[in-house]
Structures are given as structure tokens and as C-alpha cells.
Amino acid sequence: MPLPTPKTLLTCLLALICAAGLWAAYDWFQGRYIRAFSEQTAVFAGDILSLPAELSGPGAIRVVHFWDPACPCNVGNQQHLSELLAHYAPQGVEFYSLQKPGSRGQLPATLGAIKPLHSLPGAERLSASPAVAIWDRSGQLAYFGPYSEGATCNASNSFIEPILQALSEGRPVKATHTMAVGCYCAWQDERSARP
Template structure:
């Protein structure tokens, strides 16, 4: 009788410990995919003076190190850099103010941009802004739509190809559903 009580108590303690571990993991690392549209409005977004004006196509990656949505996005960004960096595209990164973290080693070559005018009004990240060769904002929004981001559902490759071919793009306001984290606290 006494050993049954101890066994039952041990099982109860193990079950409680497993439940606590599962709940802790879920609240920290798993995030439900919310099917809410996010409006990316680039009307206030500007390049800093030292980067503005005619030049290369410029891609700014908006990055929040704490956002779990970065996982697939960073591999896609790495693919974009390897595909377009030698074709006249400059890749930059704007990190969320007050956040701490480093990009993976394969993205450490991205030039940081601080105090990007209008970035305080960003709705969410990960996001991307693309300026054409004349310094005009051509695109602002997410990398893709949906729960994951990759080249097969990306908005970015067609835009970069169009700009590099000399075709104009004007998509600075985008409504999309995907895995995003709030940019402002």
C-alpha cells in the first residue's frame, strides 16, 4: 500500500514536471500562426541622406532578433544575397531599436543602417524595403505571404529582377498575411 502511494506520487510529480516543461517551451518558442492581415505602409520610409539618391538597387532587411518568424526568412535572405549581390544590389539591415542579437554568420556582411527615417512606423517584421537605382522606394512589405518564407512564395525575386532589367516597380504599400512580429513595443 505504501509503495503504491509513493509510485502514484512519483508519477504525479513526473507528469507535473513534463507539463511545466511543455508549457514553458510552447510559450517561449511556439507561436500560433494568426491569420490577420498586416498593412505595410511605406509612405513615411526614407533612406538616410548618405544612402539616398541615384545608385545601386538597395535592399533593407528589417530584423528583430527576438522574432521567431526569422528562422525561414534568414535562409531566404542569404539566398537573395548570394543571387543578387554581384548584380548591382546592396543589402543592408535595420535592427529593431533596443533589441540585442547578431545575424547568422552567412549574413554578417549586411551593412547596418541606423536611424532609418520612418522605420519607427513599421507595423511588423521581418520586412523588406527596396529602393530602385534612382533612390525611389519601389517595394515595402513582407518577404512573402504565409506561415513560411522561401523563394517559391517570395515577392522579392520578381521585384529585384524587374528593377535590374530597368522596369519600374511601385509597391510601397502591401497588405499580407504571414508570420510577423510587432516592430513597435
């Protein structure tokens, strides 16, 4: 059996280096992007939430967006939130946002019409974000939970449009406890989540 030539050995070595490089690139991509968006189950319990005193009571339908600037899952719902704002704000729906305490960041310019809240009673005990709470015209919490189920959020898989439509038509909604599978980040840090 003849010995491999130096050219054959060099070709095999280059193929092995290319394969190792491709594997390393795939592993980096999976760790950076795919795992960050892996779906998980989150439970949302809204009985702990109430509007701040200046917003409580009868008025407009109020939507509060809970978000963490460091959460990669925001990317999936910010375009959808922009569409909700464009469609429902002209109908008198008021939009607010509550940023995760201790975090730093700003909403994109397309969401500039959303009014920031500095606190919301009960929000410190939320389980995950991004999330949304909707209060009806009487000031009662109608919905609390995710924007949708799954890794992406849009009008076709959203829970929000049907809720806002029902409330706009004066139909009652009571969906304050939900569980969904999707892309979420913990709202509380581990130290504050411990009893």
C-alpha cells in the same frame, strides 16, 4: 465485484501521471514554439520611409532588411535572405539592415556582407518585422512589406525575387503598401505606439 489489486492501482496511477506529464510537455511546447509562430495579419505602409541622405538619389538597387533580434520570426527568413544576398549582391544589388531601435543582437555570420544602417527616416513608425524595403536605381521606393506570406519564407513563396528581377530588368515596380498574413513581431513598443 472484486476490489482492484495494489498492482492495478499502481498501474493506473502511473498511467495518469504519464498522461499528465505528456499534457504538460505538449502545453509547454505549444506555448514556447507554436504560439510564437502563430500567423497574424500585418499592414505595411512604405510612404513613411526614405533612404538616409548619403544613400538617396540614383544608384544601385538597394534592399533594406528590418529585423528585431528578439523576434522568433527571423528564423524563417534569414536563410532566404542569405540566398538573396548570394544571388543578387554579385549583380550589384546593395543590402543593408536596420535593427529595431533599443534591441541588442547580431545578424548571423552568413549575413555578414549586409551593411548596417543606424537609422532610416520613417522607420520608427513601422508596424512589424521582419520586413524589407527595396529602392530602385532612381532612388524611389519600389517595395515595402514582408518577405513572403505565411509562417515560413523561401524562394517559392517570396515576394522579393520577382521584385528584384523586375527592377534588374528595368521594369517599374510600385508596391509600397501591403498586407500579409505571416509570422511578425511588433516593431514599436506599446508605449511609443500610443498617440
